[in-house]
Amino acid sequence: MDFPLFHADLIGNRAIIAVVATLHVLINHGLAVGMVPLVATIEWHGQRTGDKRWDDLAYKIMLVSFIITTTIGALTGVGIWLCASLINPYAIGSLIRVFFWAWFTEWLVFISEVSLIVVYFLTWRKWMTPALKRRHIRFGFAVGGFSWVTMAIIVAILAFMMDPGSWLTERTLFSGVTNPIYLPQLAFRTPLALSMAGIVAAFLTACFTRRDRAFQQEALRAVNLWPLFWVPLTLAGGWWYASVIPEAMQANVGTALLTMEFEQWQTQLLEGVVATALILYLISQLGVLRPRWVPRIAYFAALLAVIGLTGQFERVREFIRKPFVIGQYMYANGIRVGDYPLLKRDGLLRHSTYVYPLTENELSGVLPDRLDRLADGKTVFMVACSRCHTSNGVNSVVARFEAMFEGTWEPKLLADYITNMHDVRPYMPPFPGNDAELLALSDYLIQLRTTRQPVEGAQEVGVAINPRAVDAARSAQALLSERGQR
Amino acid sequence: MIPIPKDVPLALPAPEPLLVVLLVAFFLLHIVFVNLMIGGALLTVVYQIRGLKDVRFDRLAHVIADTVTVNKSLAVVLGVGPLLAINTLYTVYFYTANALTGEMWLSIVPLVIAAFLLTYLHKFRWHAMASHRRWHIAIAALAAALFLFIPLIFLTNINLMLFPARWTEVRGFWSALLLPNVLPRYVHFILASIALTGLFIVWLFRRAPDAKIQAIGVDRETLVRSGYRWALIPTLAQFVVGPTVLLTVPGDGRTGQVIAVILAGAVIALPAIWLIVLELRSHGTALGRRFWPIVSLLTITVLCMGSGRHLYREATLAPHQAEVRALTDRYMQAVDQAAHEARP
Numbered sequence: 001m002d003f004p005l006f007h008a009d010l011i012g013n014r015a016i017i018a019v020v021a022t023l024h025v026l027i028n029h030g031l032a033v034g035m036v037p038l039v040a041t042i043e044w045h046g047q048r049t050g051d052k053r054w055d056d057l058a059y060k061i062m063l064v065s066f067i068i069t070t071t072i073g074a075l076t077g078v079g080i081w082l083c084a085s086l087i088n089p090y091a092i093g094s095l096i097r098v099f100f101w102a103w104f105t106e107w108l109v110f111i112s113e114v115s116l117i118v119v120y121f122l123t124w125r126k127w128m129t130p131a132l133k134r135r136h137i138r139f140g141f142a143v144g145g146f147s148w149v150t151m152a153i154i155v156a157i158l159a160f161m162m163d164p165g166s167w168l169t170e171r172t173l174f175s176g177v178t179n180p181i182y183l184p185q186l187a188f189r190t191p192l193a194l195s196m197a198g199i200v201a202a203f204l205t206a207c208f209t210r211r212d213r214a215f216q217q218e219a220l221r222a223v224n225l226w227p228l229f230w231v232p233l234t235l236a237g238g239w240w241y242a243s244v245i246p247e248a249m250q251a252n253v254g255t256a257l258l259t260m261e262f263e264q265w266q267t268q269l270l271e272g273v274v275a276t277a278l279i280l281y282l283i284s285q286l287g288v289l290r291p292r293w294v295p296r297i298a299y300f301a302a303l304l305a306v307i308g309l310t311g312q313f314e315r316v317r318e319f320i321r322k323p324f325v326i327g328q329y330m331y332a333n334g335i336r337v338g339d340y341p342l343l344k345r346d347g348l349l350r351h352s353t354y355v356y357p358l359t360e361n362e363l364s365g366v367l368p369d370r371l372d373r374l375a376d377g378k379t380v381f382m383v384a385c386s387r388c389h390t391s392n393g394v395n396s397v398v399a400r401f402e403a404m405f406e407g408t409w410e411p412k413l414l415a416d417y418i419t420n421m422h423d424v425r426p427y428m429p430p431f432p433g434n435d436a437e438l439l440a441l442s443d444y445l446i447q448l449r450t451t452r453q454p455v456e457g458a459q460e461v462g463v464a465i466n467p468r469a470v471d472a473a474r475s476a477q478a479l480l481s482e483r484g485q486r
Numbered sequence: 487m488i489p490i491p492k493d494v495p496l497a498l499p500a501p502e503p504l505l506v507v508l509l510v511a512f513f514l515l516h517i518v519f520v521n522l523m524i525g526g527a528l529l530t531v532v533y534q535i536r537g538l539k540d541v542r543f544d545r546l547a548h549v550i551a552d553t554v555t556v557n558k559s560l561a562v563v564l565g566v567g568p569l570l571a572i573n574t575l576y577t578v579y580f581y582t583a584n585a586l587t588g589e590m591w592l593s594i595v596p597l598v599i600a601a602f603l604l605t606y607l608h609k610f611r612w613h614a615m616a617s618h619r620r621w622h623i624a625i626a627a628l629a630a631a632l633f634l635f636i637p638l639i640f641l642t643n644i645n646l647m648l649f650p651a652r653w654t655e656v657r658g659f660w661s662a663l664l665l666p667n668v669l670p671r672y673v674h675f676i677l678a679s680i681a682l683t684g685l686f687i688v689w690l691f692r693r694a695p696d697a698k699i700q701a702i703g704v705d706r707e708t709l710v711r712s713g714y715r716w717a718l719i720p721t722l723a724q725f726v727v728g729p730t731v732l733l734t735v736p737g738d739g740r741t742g743q744v745i746a747v748i749l750a751g752a753v754i755a756l757p758a759i760w761l762i763v764l765e766l767r768s769h770g771t772a773l774g775r776r777f778w779p780i781v782s783l784l785t786i787t788v789l790c791m792g793s794g795r796h797l798y799r800e801a802t803l804a805p806h807q808a809e810v811r812a813l814t815d816r817y818m819q820a821v822d823q824a825a826h827e828a829r830p
Contacts, residue, residue, distance in 0.1 A: 002491040003581050004653070006588035020595065071602040074562050079595035081569065086588050089581040093494040096573050100499035104508075107566045114563040118556055173499075336495075342824035351817065353491040459588030462657045465487045 002353045006086035007386050007457030012394040013087040014387075020083050022314060024076035026196075026307060029189065031065040032073060033147045034197025036117070038226055039065065040140025042201075045222065047133050053215050059124055060208045061201055066121045070114070086459075088387055090334040091325040098167070098176050099157050106153040113146035151193070152186055159185045162245075162320055163327045184244045188237035188313075191230045195280060196306045198227030202287060203299035217291045224287030227280055235277045238313075242270060245320055269316050276309040322427035331429035333387050340432055348383055348433035354463040355379045361453050370443070377444025379466075380437050381455070391448045391455045398449045409449060414442035488651045488806070491578050493814045498574060506796065509571035514792045516568050518682065519561035521675075524637070525683025526554040527605070527630040529716065534623050542703040544619075549702060551609050551626070553690070558602060578810055579647035579803065583662070586646060590639050590659035597639075601632035634676070638663065641672055648802050649736065667734035674727045677720035684716025685781060692774040710774055711766055718762045721755065728752060739802030744794050751790025758783035 008016055039062045046054025084092035096103065120139045127136045159181035160167065167176040205223045209216035245266070283302045287294050325332045335343065343351060356379050358371070366374060381397075389397040405413060415438045422430040431438060448455070498505065530551045537544025572580050584591045608625045615622040639659070646652070646662045656662045663669075691699065691709040699706050732740065732748060761776045761783070768775075 003578070004585045006585040016592065067603075067606050070559050070562075071599050071606070074559070075595050075599045075602070078562065078566060078569070079592075081573070082584070082591060082594060085573070085581045085584045086591065089577075089585070090494060093573070093577045093581065094496055096570065096577075097494060097496040097499055100570065100574055103570050104567065107563075107570065110566065111563050114559055118559055122556070338825065339821055341828035342821045345824050345827070346820075351492075353489050457588060458585050459591075459658055462586065462654060463489075464654055465489050 003089045004354055004458035004463040005356070005382050005386060006459050007382065007455060008393075009390045009454040009456065010393040012388070012390045015394055017080065017083040017087050018314075020076050020079040022311060023072065024080060025310060025314065027068055027073035027076065028147075028151060029193035029310065030196035030200050030303075030306075032069045033144070033151050033190075034193035034195070035061070035065045035201065036120075036140060036147055037144035037194070038197050038201055038223075040137055040144060041226075042223070043140060044137045047130075047137065053209075053212065054219070057205060057208055057219055061204050062121060062124070064204060066117065070117070074114070088325055088332075088334050090336075091330055094326060094330060095157060095161070098171075098173065099160070101173055102153050102156060102177060106150050109146050109149045109153070113143060113150060116143045116146060148190065151189065155186045155189055156182050158317065161326055162317060164329060168328050181241075181244055184237070184241040188234065188241040191233035191237055192306075192310065194230040195227045195234050196303075196310070198223065198230060198284065199280065199299060199302045199306055201226065202284070203296060203303060206296040206299060220291035220294070221288050224284040224291070226284075228284040228288060231277050231280050231284065235273065238273045238277075239270075241313075242266060242273070245316070265316055265319060269312060272309055272312050276305045279305050319427065323422065323429040331432075333384050333429050333432065335384075335429070335432050340430065343432045344434060346434070347437050348380055349376060349437060349466065349468060351469065352379060352383055352466050353469055354458075355466040356382045356458075356461075357464050359453075359456060359461055362447075362451065365451075366447070373440045374444050374447055376437065377440035377442070377447070378455070380433055380441040381444055381448075382457075384432055384441070386455070386457075392452055393454075397445060401445065402449070409446050411439055411442040411446065414445060415439050418442070487654070489653055490650075490806070490809045490813050491582070492817050493578050493810050495814055495818050502575070505571055505575050509568055509575060510792050510796050512564065512571065513568035514788060516561060516564040518788075519557050519564055520637070521679040521682040522557040522686050523554055523561045524630075524633045524676070525679040525681075525686070525716075526550050526557060527626070527633045528680065529683055529687070530554065530608075531623065531626045531630050534619075534626060538619060538623075545702045546704060546709070548612055549690070549698075550687070551605075551612070553686070555602075555605055555609055558605060562598075576647060576803075579650070580643070582650075582653060583643040583647040586653065586656045587639070587642055587659040587662050591643065594636060594639055597632055597636055601629050601636065604629035604632070637675060638668070638672055641675065642668055645671065648739070648799060650806050666736070667731060670727060670731045670734050674724065674731050677723050677727060681717045681720040681724075684713045684718070684720075685777075685784070687713030687716060688774065688777055689713075689781075692777055707769065707773055714762050714765050718759065718766070721759060721762075724755075725752070735798065736802070739798040739800075741797070741801045744798045744801060747790050747797060748794035751787040751794065754783055754790065755787045758787070 007013065039058050042054055042058040042061070046052065046058060081092065116139060120136070120143050123132075123136060123139075127133060156177045156179070160176050160179045162181050163179055164176060165179035167179065202220060202223050205219050206216065209219050280302055283294060283298055287299075321327060321332075323331055324337075325334065328337060330336050349355070355375070358366070358375050358378060362374075362378070363371070381391075385397055389395050389400070392398050401409065401414065401417075404417070415435075417424075418431050418438060418441070422428050431441075433441075530547045533543045533547035533550065537547055604625055608622065608629060611622070611625075642659060642663045642665075645665055645668050646656065649665065652665060688710050691706055691713065694706070699709070702709070728748075732745070758780050761780045765773060765776050765780070
């Protein structure tokens with residue numbers, strides 16, 4: 001809340017990070033972590049049988065993986081940081097302080113991984129003698145190993161955000177990494193990545209071997225063995241992961257309502273897991289037994305099913321974290337749990353360095369006596385609501401209230417509701433400010449509903465210094481004179 | 487008014503000097519590969535255009551293009567470490583600049599992806615597009631244009647973070663871009679990219695196998711000399727652009743120490759330039775012998791410039807950082823007090 005706030009009022013801030021992160025997960029799991037070991041296995045099989053067609057197939061699959069992972073994959077990975085620094089700077093700033101060395105280690109592994117993958121790909125057609133080929137295959141498995149380690153480190157951070165475990169009292173990197181959800185989540189993601197790669201590879205194999213029907217059957221049969229092996233392990237890992245989540249959730253908020261809502265999610269999720277696993281299993285099984293019966297589109301459909309499953313798991317991961325962005329430590333609005341007593345006592349505005357003045361459009365038609373209150377309401381909206389909600393776009397705050405109050409929008413009614421909102425909707429953080437700010441926010445929400453003006457973020461209209469913030473700003477003169485004294 | 491925001495109230499994960507060393511060292515490593523990527527992309531276009539009249543230069547362009555995709559992969563991965571370090575050391579400053587230029591900051595992701603995909607398309611379709619040379623060059627030119635634009639986004643952020651007094655004036659990326667010294671720094675950076683790529687070309691062909699040289703069709707001496715020429719001219723230009731950068735940065739951080747370190751870097755570049763001139767006059771086996779001395783001297787120059795840049799940042803931000811720390815401490819005391827009062 002002390003950074004100028006970027007805000008995307010149409011699609012919402014969460015959508016930006018969701019798109020970037022989901023794309024990254026799909027590429028990381030399906031084309032890197034899971035794919036490279038499979039490619040190396042196909043290459044190894046080619047060397048063992050002396051049939052060059054296997055080597056060609058492995059190379060072509062690797063070409064696709066290489067181009068996508070080193071462009072979209074690499075950039076969406078960095079992109080998650082770039083997005084997070086805009087969307088929830090306090091959360092990512094805190095995570096980096098805790099996990100600096102984990103990320104640093106991950107970076108070193110990542111450098112090795114990328115260097116190896118470049119060598120692996122670029123030497124493919126150059127290292128042709130049997131000894132060099134053996135080395136090449138070993139390189140392939142090494143790349144796979146390094147990719148897995150990078151994923152294993154990041155999963156620790158993802159799991160930490162859901163349930164920091166003993167870090168809340170110990171505040172060490174070790175206690176952060178050894179959080180309760182870490183191993184189950186890793187046990188799920190690892191076979192998931194390998195299964196996903198199998199499905200992608202089956203699809204690519206069907207495409208790349210079109211001209212050689214006999215080999216196509218043989219290749220599809222072999223490639224389908226891969227998901228056939230990993231899907232049951234994905235199921236088992238998913239089961240373990242899903243079974244530790246309720247505890248984490250109880251640690252976050254132990255309310256009956258959330259439990260009920262969560263149980264619905266959990267049932268849906270488990271049904272999804274089982275259904276997807278069955279589809280994959282059937283297609284792979286059929287691919288092994290009767291490769292001719294499985295059209296390319298079926299592999300594509302299977303791929304979509306896996307993407308759906310992964311997306312669902314990521315959604316649950318996000319959901320389970322709520323109302324926190326870092327379990328028990330920081331709410332989704334970027335305000336620390338520990339800050340609440342102070343902000344409740346003094347109000348948000350007293351401690352906010354920046355304010356978000358009304359824009360020209362918002363000013364038009366507003367009676368002068370309401371200006372200050374609406375301006376306060378806007379800043380409260382930006383600080384307390386805008387990380388997750390838009391005014392009238394995706395996850396619109398206006399639409400949420402419209403669904404409840406329809407025509408009867410009264411400031412008092414809204415304020416009363418917001419006061420108790422976190423009890424009724426336990427995935428919402430409590431309102432962080434004081435009563436006056438609550439009324440100002442309610443006024444502003446009514447204004448949003450009436451004018452339907454978009455709320456522009458700091459990237460468009462900039463920020464202003466909050467004149468009321470205690471200590472938060474010095475006049476340039478005072479700062480310069482203090483500098484002179486030093 | 488200068489905004490004084492609160493910092494994240496968690497301790498730094500390592501002693502500050504260690505983080506600074508990580509930041510400066512790894513940033514320089516990252517930027518070297520970024521230089522090679524940008525310079526390589528530009529020279530590919532230049533040689534491919536020359537190749538329209540003389541096919542040997544098209545083959546040379548192909549050799550350079552092959553290196554761009556490798557350098558770009560290293561540039562990206564080596565960038566993660568410095569990004570992590572700057573996130574940690576300058577959380578308040580960096581994230582503020584990111585938010586104020588938000589749309590453009592986010593567009594780094596699609597723009598870099600587009601540039602990389604175009605680079606691959608250009609490289610892997612070289613022979614397939616032989617009969618559509620102009621379209622093929624257009625792809626390279628588009629990639630190069632993206633490569634030229636993206637650093638502006640980073641530079642604008644890195645510059646904006648240094649000046650809290652300007653934060654409330656900024657209205658989006660373009661207004662932040664127009665702060666006084668972004669463009670001189672940008673020119674400084676692009677010239678460095680071309681110069682470094684020139685040296686890279688010398689390295690590439692100085693000891694390359696004869697077969698590789700013959701495949702291009704241009705003799706080794708010409709190739710090496712052209713590399714030195716690409717290095718020499720921009721480096722000479724830096725003696726005008728460099729002082730412009732130093733004069734246009736706001737004065738607060740321009741301490742004696744900063745100027746001394748940067749001057750030292752510039753002075754060390756002088757013998758390197760002299761050696762490049764000697765190389766350009768050499769023939770046969772004598773040509774290329776001074777390569778490593780040149781690289782060593784210029785490495786010291788780069789280290790001086792990188793350190794000077796950091797010292798400037800420290801000098802500019804130190805007073806404000808002290809304010810931020812003091813405010814964060816006071817705020818955390820108030821947090822504790824309020825929590826104490828709220829306890830039943």
